[in-house]
Amino acid sequence: MLNQYQQAIIDSLAKGPQVIEACPGSGKTRTLEFLIAALIESGTNPLRIGAFTFSNKSASEMRWRVARKLFPEATQNELDYFAEPFKAELDDSPADTRVWIEADPRRVFIVNWICTIHALSYDKYVRRPNEFTRGSMSICTGID
Numbered sequence: 148m149l150n151q152y153q154q155a156i157i158d159s160l161a162k163g164p165q166v167i168e169a170c171p172g173s174g175k176t177r178t179l180e181f182l183i184a185a186l187i188e189s190g191t192n193p194l195r196i197g198a199f200t201f202s203n204k205s206a207s208e209m210r211w212r213v214a215r216k217l218f219p220e221a222t223q224n225e226l227d228y229f230a231e232p233f234k235a236e237l238d239d240s241p242a243d244t245r246v247w248i249e250a251d252p253r254r255v256f257i258v259n260w261i262c263t264i265h266a267l268s269y270d271k272y273v274r275r276p277n278e279f280t281r282g283s284m285s286i287c288t289g290i291d
Contacts, residue, residue, distance in 0.1 A: 153178040157185050176205070180212045187217065193256035199264050207231060210261045217253050232258045 149157065156165060156178055165182065167175050179198055187193055198213070200206050207230045214221060214229035228244075248254045 149178065149181060150174070153181070157181055160185060160189060176209050176212055179209060180216050183213050184216045187253060193252045194260070196256060196260060197267070198261045199267055200262075201264055203263055206261060206263050206266070210257050213261060214257050217257070229257050 153174055156167065159165070160182075167178055169175050183196060183198060186196055198209060200209060210232070211226055211230040214226050218225070248258055
């Protein structure tokens with residue numbers, strides 16, 4: 148369950164971009180987990196959501212929790228993959244893993260859009276500069 152402050156964030160979905168800033172251990176990641184699930188359940192395209200943090204540890208934990216929330220049927224191996232994408236493949240072939248990811252936009256979101264600010268900057272300017280346009284994302288959440 149969420150406390151009243153966390154629930155207020157979920158209830159404010161229609162208000163646009165969210166920034167969640169709070170002290171360690173206050174429930175930021177849990178709130179984001181529920182917020183992202185609520186956005187997707189309300190019909191928001193997962194590829195229009197971004198969840199950004201400053202540390203790799205926080206990004207890894209957020210990916211794992213969001214994957215667990217969105218895919219309750221996921222195996223432990225699949226959840227562990229989301230925690231550290233591309234460090235280990237799900238099958239023997241990286242191509243098989245890529246096909247599995249791209250089969251569901253929620254998986255693409257978790258792998259590509261729950262990341263650190265540094266990874267986002269690298270992705271924007273080095274890997275995929277033509278995919279980023281002004282106003283291309285509707286929400287940016289997560290500050291450590």
